[in-house]
Structure formats: C-alpha cells, structure tokens
Amino acid sequence: MNSIGLCRSYLLNRITVRMCSYYEDAVRKLNRLQSNKSTIEQIRKDIRTGQKCTNLEDMENYLSRTGVTMSKLDELSVVHVAGTKGKGSTSAMCESILRHHGFRTGFYSSPHLVAVRERVRLDGRVISEDMFAKYFHDVHQRLEDTQKFEGDMPKYFAFLTVMAYNIFLKEKVDVAIVEVGIGGLVDYTNILRKVPVVGITALGLDHTSILGNTLQEIAASKAGIMKRGCEAYTVQQPNEAMDVLIQYADSLKCPLTVVPDYDLYSFETSQKARLPVELTAYRTNASLAIQLAHAWMRKKHENKKNSMNGVHNGLITSKMVVELPPSTCQGLGKCQWPGRYQVINADYAKFYLDGAHTKESMEICAQWFSDNNRSPNRILLFSATGDRNAEVLLQPLKCLNFTKVYFVTPTAYKETNQNNDNYSLVEQEELISRCKAYKQIWNKTLRSTSEVAVMECVSSALVNIKQTQGALGTPSVLITGSLHLVGAALSILDPCLNKSYCS
Incomplete structure (x- = not known):
C-alpha cells in the first residue's frame, strides 16, 4: 500500500473510532438518566x-x-x-x-x-x-x-x-x-x-x-x-x-x-x-x-x-x-419483530425465544413451544421483572416436562458498564435474589421434578447447556418471561438481529 493509501486508511480508522466513541458517549449519558x-x-x-x-x-x-x-x-x-x-x-x-x-x-x-x-x-x-x-x-x-x-x-x-x-x-x-x-x-x-x-x-x-x-x-x-x-x-x-x-x-x-x-x-x-x-x-x-x-x-x-x-x-x-x-x-x-415467537438454530441447541410476561401471553408461549418441537430434551431459561407475579407466569410452563430449568438474571454477561446499551441500575445481588425466589416457587409451589439451577448471566447458562447436552440429544431451549432476558440472549445468539433489522 502506498503512502496515500496508508493515510486514507489511517483517517478512516480515526473517523470510525471517533464515531464509535460518540455513540458510546451517548449511551453512557442516557444510562445515567435511568431511574433508580x-x-x-x-x-x-x-x-x-x-x-x-x-x-x-x-x-x-x-x-x-x-x-x-x-x-x-x-x-x-x-x-x-x-x-x-x-x-x-x-x-x-x-x-x-x-x-x-x-x-x-x-x-x-x-x-x-x-x-x-x-x-x-x-x-x-x-x-x-x-x-x-x-x-x-x-x-x-x-x-x-x-x-x-x-x-x-x-x-x-x-x-x-x-x-x-x-x-x-x-x-x-x-x-x-x-x-x-x-x-x-x-x-x-x-x-x-x-x-x-x-x-x-x-x-x-x-x-x-x-x-x-x-x-x-x-x-x-x-x-x-x-x-x-x-x-x-x-x-x-x-x-x-x-x-x-x-x-x-x-x-x-x-x-x-x-x-x-x-x-x-x-x-x-x-x-x-x-x-x-x-x-x-x-x-x-x-x-x-x-x-x-x-x-x-x-x-x-x-x-x-x-x-x-x-x-x-x-x-x-x-x-x-x-x-x-x-x-x-x-x-x-415481510414484517420483522424479533424476540417474539422467534426460533434460532445453533450447533448445540435449538432456541425458542418469546418475551411473554403476562399470564395470557405465557399460556400462548407454552402452547407455541409445545406445538413446535418434540424433543425429549427441553430446557427453560426464565426471568421476570420485579413487579410481576412469577408464580402466575411459571404456572403454564410446569407441564412442558423440562429436563432442566435455569433461573437467570436478564443480563448477557456478568460484567457490564455504562457504555453498554443494556446496562441496568438494578443491583446484581437483587437480580440473583429474584432468581432464587423463582427456584423456590418452581420446586415447592409447582412441585416440578426438573433439575434447577440459578445463573448470574445468560452466557453462563448457555455455556452450561453446551457442556452438558447428555444422551437425550440436541436440546430445545425456551427463553421467556421478560423481553430484557430475550434481549440478553439475542445479544449473544444473534447480536446484529440478522443485520437486516439492525442496519
């Protein structure tokens, strides 16, 4: 590459970095406006x-x-x-x-x-x-x-x-x-x-x-x-x-x-x-x-x-x-609306994502998941926001015969900062506490025989799923209960939302 080409490349890189920092600065300032x-x-x-x-x-x-x-x-x-x-x-x-x-x-x-x-x-x-x-x-x-x-x-x-x-x-x-x-x-x-x-x-x-x-x-x-x-x-x-x-x-x-x-x-x-x-x-x-x-x-x-x-x-x-x-x-x-009745195939699992967060929408979600797969290896990832009745939301899911249930905080990774689009002021300890409460509801109130785990972020749950597929074959994974949880999962599974939606 000649000197003119190197100069042009340098300038383009500088502009790209500046634009990215300009956007990150906007996200950081916006996150400071969150209500505690x-x-x-x-x-x-x-x-x-x-x-x-x-x-x-x-x-x-x-x-x-x-x-x-x-x-x-x-x-x-x-x-x-x-x-x-x-x-x-x-x-x-x-x-x-x-x-x-x-x-x-x-x-x-x-x-x-x-x-x-x-x-x-x-x-x-x-x-x-x-x-x-x-x-x-x-x-x-x-x-x-x-x-x-x-x-x-x-x-x-x-x-x-x-x-x-x-x-x-x-x-x-x-x-x-x-x-x-x-x-x-x-x-x-x-x-x-x-x-x-x-x-x-x-x-x-x-x-x-x-x-x-x-x-x-x-x-x-x-x-x-x-x-x-x-x-x-x-x-x-x-x-x-x-x-x-x-x-x-x-x-x-x-x-x-x-x-x-x-x-x-x-x-x-x-x-x-x-x-x-x-x-x-x-x-x-x-x-x-x-x-x-x-x-x-x-x-x-x-x-x-x-x-x-x-x-x-x-x-x-x-x-x-x-x-x-x-x-x-x-x-x-041609309407695209990710995170609602969405299916994503990965090499280690098939993911069903729906941001259902009311009793009625969860009943529809449960029926949709049941109708669209016959896998004996069914896994649930669930989270809900603080003001919703988790027992009511979980009730329609108890008959889906999940082999394993993950109650997970609605965050993609454990560490996030104010530059992240999905940064939240809600303390991690509070989110974990909610997940432990969901586990107690699932085990005692709903009396399910599923294996249950609490995870501090979605990435940890996905890594665990990948490492423990077992003899039942490729799992079907339902991710539901909160659009924030679905968004956290999509940021890992499909970070650009298939590009056409995100560009």
Whole structure:
C-alpha cells in the first residue's frame, strides 16, 4: 500500500473510532438518566396515594426546551397503540403495511432487545449509531442548557420519547407509529393532542402496581390515548374491559370499532398474506394492524365526515377494509419483530425465544413451544421483572416436562458498564435474589421434578447447556418471561438481529 493509501486508511480508522466513541458517549449519558430503585418506588407510592402525576406537563416542558412547541407537535401524524399484549407486534405490522404502501414511516417502540437505537426506526430501519448519537447529543445539550436546577432532566424513557418526536419531525415522516410505554393516559407518549387513529390491543392484568388491580382500571388507563375526533380500533375484550372502552369512546365522540376475525379477510389477488407466525393471537394483532393502517390511509385522503358512519353507543361499523391489496399482504409477510415467537438454530441447541410476561401471553408461549418441537430434551431459561407475579407466569410452563430449568438474571454477561446499551441500575445481588425466589416457587409451589439451577448471566447458562447436552440429544431451549432476558440472549445468539433489522 502506498503512502496515500496508508493515510486514507489511517483517517478512516480515526473517523470510525471517533464515531464509535460518540455513540458510546451517548449511551453512557442516557444510562445515567435511568431511574433508580428508590425513584421507582416513590412513583408507585405517589400513584397509590393519589398524588397528581405530572408526566404530561413535564413532557410539554421538555419538548419546548428542545424547540418543539405543542403546535409543532400537532404537525406529526401518528398511529398510537396501547394495550397489555401484542402492542409491539401490532405496531410493527402497521408500520410495515404503511411502508409497503409507499409512505415514509417512523416507528417508536420499547424496550429494545440488543441496542437502544432499535427503539427508533425510519422507513423500517433501525437508525444508525451515527444518527442516534447526533440527535441524542443535540437534544441532551438543549435540555442541559435550559435546566432550572441541577438534575432538571427527563428520565430514560421520557428522554427517548422527546428524542423520537424530534427525529420524526425533523426527518419529515408521513406517519409515526408510536407504541405506548406503560398504560396510556399519563404515559409520556400521550403528550400528543391530535391523533387520527389509535389502537388498543388485548387487555389483561399487568403493571398492576402502577395501573391498578382490576381490568376496569387497566382499560381506563389504556383508553386514555383516545382523542376527540380520532378513530379507535380494538380487538375482542373481556366484557368489563370493553364496557370501559365504550364509555370512554362515547364520552369523546370517538368512534370505536372491534376489528374482524383474520379469517374473514379476502385478497385482491390469489396470493394470500403469509404471516411470520400462524398463531391465533398473532393473527388477531395482524387484523388490528390492518385496520389501523387502512384507517390512517383513508383519513389521509378523506375528510373526517366521510370516513365515519353509524355511531351507536361508542361502537361503530366503519369503513373497515375486508379485501386486502397486495401491498398490505407484502407488509404483513415481510414484517420483522424479533424476540417474539422467534426460533434460532445453533450447533448445540435449538432456541425458542418469546418475551411473554403476562399470564395470557405465557399460556400462548407454552402452547407455541409445545406445538413446535418434540424433543425429549427441553430446557427453560426464565426471568421476570420485579413487579410481576412469577408464580402466575411459571404456572403454564410446569407441564412442558423440562429436563432442566435455569433461573437467570436478564443480563448477557456478568460484567457490564455504562457504555453498554443494556446496562441496568438494578443491583446484581437483587437480580440473583429474584432468581432464587423463582427456584423456590418452581420446586415447592409447582412441585416440578426438573433439575434447577440459578445463573448470574445468560452466557453462563448457555455455556452450561453446551457442556452438558447428555444422551437425550440436541436440546430445545425456551427463553421467556421478560423481553430484557430475550434481549440478553439475542445479544449473544444473534447480536446484529440478522443485520437486516439492525442496519
């Protein structure tokens, strides 16, 4: 190589190193915005004691400090999705449908699996490290420069929401599909005032320490994303939840439609949409995604008066699409949503990954795992977040005849630092303590005969599996209970999420 080539190579290496450090610096600063345990407990206490939640006022303040006024935010056209189960896959399919119809899309979701930048996508692609770092540092600097007191900064999720809305506005997307974080009514994403279309997926008991202990309370929180003048869509719900949704929709004069069963759709061509997963729950989510996407397209091209009809007690039979055009079928078939009903083949095991974390979703996960393998060598990797009832989550898994069960902390490796996308403030000792509690539940309450081990990280469990395959042959390994656990596993098994999703 001549001197010019050496110089060019040196400069490229220097630029690459600088870009990497620029991104790592962003991740490090973002991780410092995480809420610690005492802060989270205080939030829950405030909610239980009826203290006023200031999330939306805070978000308006944060956005304003970055140059985004409420009137400016009104320019962003959004499909807003809440729910207990399936809101991620529903949002992903909705985004894919709209993109395949030729629209420039933005997508905001949580949590991430491997890299934090997964949470913000443009045109179906996770934003690059360079773009993430550029927007992060710009937003962070604006907020830092306008602090009224030390620490007057948004926490982790609030910051990412501010950043996502900044990105979507500056990148001039046609539509942003926004997945709610927790609940709906006071979720940071719900600062939106004008939303043409909202969706509410299947409801169940989750985040009860924050949202309430009954389906009615959960439904009231999720219904909070409805806006006067928008169109709302949902799936079949338990009666007590549906009653709340109808009442809320009726009070806002917001037409609410229950989407049809997936089998009722017809296709403009003989080519039927091939879903990545043929499960009833996934097909239900697909039906909701279809109606959300087509409602947004219809509202874009028609005035509100012509796009609604037949309002009665909050429920309507609107202009729902029933014959699917090829672009919609392509959007459904090509949608990628890792970590949900995902299978990965390795040379020493076959891995089944699903981030199920509610009773209902765990029942579906257990059925999916049972239906898709006949291996006599079944292994479970399980973890759950601190506010969930592990006994309820483990109950559907006890009949799957696991030969070995690993209760493992939702971290890829034992040592992580603040430069890591999956760094957590939760102490390792606390995570291990939870795993020991899961082991006790499994052995005593569920009375399983499986061999049980507690592991301090996913990599340790995978090494142990590889070293102890035994005479039963290649194991089938189910990894479930938490999206954070699934993400930790994917960071080892498929660190780039097959590149196409991660590039």
